[in-house]
């Protein structure tokens with residue numbers, strides 16, 4: 180086959196592919212139906228909203244920030260072997276700082292706010308609809324209560 184002939188054949192093949200595959204693939208997948216998302220209940224914030232939200236209920240008399248921590252952070256920053264936040268911070272600080280976020284004495288309020296709103300590594304950012312500014316204030320007060 181000559182060069183020109185080959186190019187014409189390639190062109191014809193691609194035109195054919197666009198003509199046949201385009202409408203055909205649309206026809207094979209007519210407007211996919213998107214399942215309705217389940218609506219989180221706002222009346223009981225301790226309910227599981229997504230996989231990052233803990234169902235641990237705060238003890239009566241605990242500070243409000245503790246409740247926020249248990250709700251949004253303990254699933255990763257709690258005590259135990261399967262907590263990615265605790266594991267990552269243990270690896271990062273090698274016992275120079277406590278691996279448990281709630282035991283830290285060095286965390287600056289603005290740093291906590293930044294990390295919570297932007298995320299870091301596998302830690303997701305928290306939107307204001309998930310954790311409001313007043314909730315974050317309480318959380319920061321709790322996590323900086325031992326700060327010197």
Ligand code: HEC
Pocket residue numbers: 231248251252253254255256263264265267268271280286290291294295299300301302303305310318
């Ligand atoms: C999905 C798991 C996950 C959740 C949920 C999570 N974190 Fe994290 N967080 C991590 C990981 C992992 C790191 C360590 C990232 C790294 O490698 O530096 C981290 C790091 C941090 C740091 C930085 C600590 C340091 O010394 O640099 C802060 C502060 C923090 N998280 C606060 C929070 C708060 C507050 C919440 C709850 C609102 C929260 N995290 C929820 C996984 C999580």
